[in-house]
Amino acid sequence: MKRLLLVLLAVFAIPAAAALKVFATVPEWGALAQEIGGDQVQVFTATTALQDPHRIDARPSLIARARSADLLIATGAELEVGWLPPVQRESGNSRIQSGQAGYFEAAQYVAMLDIPARLDRADGDVHAGGNPHIQTDPRNILKVGEALVQRMKQIDPAAAVGYDSRWRAFSERWRASLARWEKAGAPLKGVPVITQHKAWAYLFDWLGMREVGTLEPKPGVEPTVAHLSQVRDQTTRSRPRMVIRATYNSARPAEWLSAEAKLPIVVLPFTVGGTPEAKDLTALFDDTVARLLKPLK
Amino acid sequence: MKNASVAALAALGVLASFPVSAGDADLKTLREEIAQMKNAYEQRIGALEKRLVQAESTSTQAKAAADKAATQTARAGEGKANAFNPEIGLNLQGALTRTTRDPATWTMQGFVPPGEPDEIGPPRRRGFTAQETELTVSANVDPNFRGYLNLALTPGNAVELEEAYFQTLGLGAGFTMKGGRFLSGIGYQNEIHPHAWDFADAPLAYTAFVGNKLTTEGMQVKWVAPTETFLELGFEGGRDNSFPGGARNKSGTGIGTAFAHIGGDVGASNTWRAGLSYIATRPGARSYDGVDAAGQATTVSFAGNSRTVVADFVWKWAPSGNATERNFKLQGEYFRRTEDGSLKCAERDTSGACGAAAGITDSYRSAQSGYYLQGVYQFMPHWRAGYRYDRLDSGTPSFGPTLVATDLPQLASWKPTRNTVMLDYATSEFARLRFQFARDTSRGPGLADSQVWLQYVMSLGAHGAHKF
Missing domain, CATH: 3.40.50.1980 (Nitrogenase molybdenum iron protein domain)
Structure with a gap:
């Protein structure tokens, strides 16, 4: 019996507590949360850059990770509509349900482009909220980051000082980089x-x-x-x-x-x-x- | 404005028809009056036109403001289907089937018929047929609950309540609760709706052991463990109006299930899930219409314990986890059911079968099992090919001394098998056309049936995300 317990413990190794557990649907928000949170967060990213973000399965491993998350960062604008709702529901985690502080939707903080004048599936995979690929403009990263740092402070006030200082440093660097990219990209x-x-x-x-x-x-x-x-x-x-x-x-x-x-x-x-x-x-x-x-x- | 001019014209017309014999003075007065009226109307028309222009410009402004507000509201409410309207979806399914044997005479040799046949099992009709049309409505009730309804409109013009349940959203600590009528969480395929299946019909094991699908009408509690490996435990209790339960008039729970699922990823390309489930019920008088060896009509009813164990496994592969181009899915489930209790065989008419109207009651004991294994490969975008193997083992039921095997030819031992191949083409994730061919021996020795399906599955409206 004791051996069985040890085996079970090894299989279901419970990760170290304390750090804010972040579940990011796509790599860019995982990376952004990591920049802001540093060692005060533990980031899990549900998808990789090699996967089509429109076609993801509600995999068991995602439900398991969502179960313990303190903050879920999604793009929104229906990008994750094909898999995120069942993951949220099945997780049994009240913190990350839509409308809760632990659910953050990046698309709400930027000006959306390509908002369709009509919604018809004859037009293909259209998103009612507009084009969801907002991370391809670095100025949006800044807008989302500003909202995200506020949300992280709200959920985890104990780490607010760290979040603030890392965000200040990151956003300064980002502004400098923006000028550099815009010059190079002229x-x-x-x-x-x-x-x-x-x-x-x-x-x-x-x-x-x-x-x-x-x-x-x-x-x-x-x-x-x-x-x-x-x-x-x-x-x-x-x-x-x-x-x-x-x-x-x-x-x-x-x-x-x-x-x-x-x-x-x-x-x-x-x-x-x-x-x-x-x-x-x-x-x-x-x-x-x-x-x-x-x-x- | 239009009315005003019409009125003015009418007035002029009436005036114009006055007798001409009137004197000059009268004529002059009349002319003046007409001129006055004309002026008055012109002024009024002018005023009205002005007001109209104003109204139009304000309405344009108002519309612009409303559009802006709507955009903002839409932005604020992103992720919701349509303001406060529930999400409504419709699944259309239909087929053209060709079978070598008459679907009306279908039976599964060695197994108790699983209740009223529905559209998602073996073919029920030949030729063109509309299958079940599913209408789904769902929405969050409030921050704590979500409601879901699934109505099946059958080709027989009946409306069936497939699912109608509420689900908790915020119990926390990994707990979720469901209440109402819902697809049971046992096994793997049971909770998946037919429009998302990889074949046109249910695996034989599902048909034989749970009547194509197990529906629970009651409560479900599920718990997800706080671990990185997915582990889920669930319990259900409810009314036993779904096969293998039946007709037990009792307060409390008529059917109980328990299940555990475990799953995870292996690298970025592989995902798996395995599970073990248990179904326990005590039918009070689960009956079916049969015939005895002499062809006399009988009613056979079972009362006693029915226990089913289900083991399920699914493995999905996609290069780097990107299923768009190519992907593979392997899925298998094993069922084993043991039943012990009493079996009553009575005549259905005055044929004198099974000890006539009084019938014969005797002890009954059976252990039956079955499994299926299927693989589906998407070899290029839009196209998938699949193969499924079904096999069941009815075992030999043991009766007490009074009932004899010739009274119950339906339950004579048989091992049905079925080989199915499938090729489907999906124009998008919402539309699929399928060709399927099956060779099915479930009717009994020497009664193999060849079944060809051409099926369409179309989903429109708000389409909920699929489970894994």
């Missing part, structure tokens, strides 16, 4: 590009780039041969400079168009961990800007 202004999925609205809004076509016929619908040929035919008029896809996207559609229309492919990290270089939030944008500039040289 040549990208007005550059026409083709993307795989409408995932970059905020990035283009920030850098002033122009999206002249998408490989997906409708948001969330896999590219078809007919649509790809149409996009290729349009390139003679729109003259895009590159075709952009995220790491998690299938490589084939972009490769096809690249070969057909003699366009360079740019694979962007999309979120923290999407490329070997994008190790943290700062590196994510360093790498994104550098990769975008490459075809212009």
Whole structure:
């Protein structure tokens, strides 16, 4: 019996208490919470940059992690609608239910783009709240971070001093980086590009780039041969400079168009961990800007 | 404004029809009066037009303000389906089936018929058929509860209450409670709605042991352990109106279940879950219409203990956990049911079967088991192929001295098997078209049936997230 208990203990090793337990749905919010929380938080990230954030399963491991979380950070705008609601409900954790202080939705703190005029699934995977990929604009990271640090202080007042000082340091560094990225990214202004999925609205809004076509016929619908040929035919008029896809996207559609229309492919990290270089939030944008500039040289 | 001009024109018309014989003075007065009226109306029309323009501009402003407010409200209420309206979803399912044997004569040799057959088991009709249409309505009741309703509209034009329950949102400490009528948490596939199944029909084991699905009408308590490995324990108690329970008129619990699930990830690419469940019930008079060996109509009813153990396992694989392109799912469940009590066989008409109207009652004991194993592979976006193997073992029931096997030919020993292959194409996560072929021997020796399905599954409206 004693041995059985020991085995059980080993299997269900209970993690060390004290630190604020954060459950982040996507890597960018996990990284942001880590920047603010430092060693005062224990961050679990539900998905990786190699996974399509629209298509995640409500895995048992996610329910187990949500069970003990003090703070759930989601993007909102229906990005996680396919898996987060059952995870919240099944977790039996009252702190992280929608409407509670322990549930934080990043999209509520930024100005949303691409809000559809009509909601119809004939238009593909449309989000009523607007385009949910808000993390591709570094100015949004600042807005979300400001709201997040307040929320973390509210939930865990004991660590407020630490959260505040780390946030001050991070936001100062971030502002400096913003100036640097904007200077470096100046040549990208007005550059026409083709993307795989409408995932970059905020990035283009920030850098002033122009999206002249998408490989997906409708948001969330896999590219078809007919649509790809149409996009290729349009390139003679729109003259895009590159075709952009995220790491998690299938490589084939972009490769096809690249070969057909003699366009360079740019694979962007999309979120923290999407490329070997994008190790943290700062590196994510360093790498994104550098990769975008490459075809212009 | 339109009315005003019409009135003015009418007035002019009436005036114009006055006799011409009137004197010049009269004519002059009339002309003046008309001119005055005309002026008055023109002024009024002008005033009205002005007011209209004003009203239009204010309404544009108001609309802009309302739009802005609506956007803000929408922003503030993001994540909710539609303000205070509940989320409403609809699942349309239908099929074209072709079977070599008449579905109306379907039986599962060696097993007690699992109650009234529904649309989600073996084919019930040949040719074109609408399957169950599911209408779901759900919303948070208040910060503490969520309500859910699932109505099945059957092709027989009946409305069935599949599920109607409330669920707690904030009990905390890992506890969740459900009350009402709901799909039991036993096994793996039981809680998954038919529109999310990988095959067009339920596994044979589900058909034989729980009548395609086990519905509990009562309470459920679940607890998730505070560990990194998923561990969930659950208990249910309720009325026994779902097979294998039946017809027990009693206060308190008619059916009880207990289940444990454990699961986790292996690397980023693999996820698994395994479980063990137990169903206990004591049917009071669970009966079915049978025939004896001479073809005479009988009613057979069972009273006693019914205990079922279910072991389930599911493993999902996707490269780096990204299921968009390719993924694989392996799923299997094992059922074992033991029943002991008394069996009563009586005639249904005046045929004199089974000791005529008085019937024969004797002791009965059976141990039956079955399993299925299925794998589904998405080999490219939109396309999946799958194979399922079903096997059941009816065992040989033991009766007391008075009942003889010829009274109960339905329960004579048999080991049904079924091989099923499936290919489906999904245009999006909301629409799926499926081809399925099965070779089924569950009717008994020498009665193999070939079944072809062409099925569609469409989900529209608010579509709740699927469970794992």
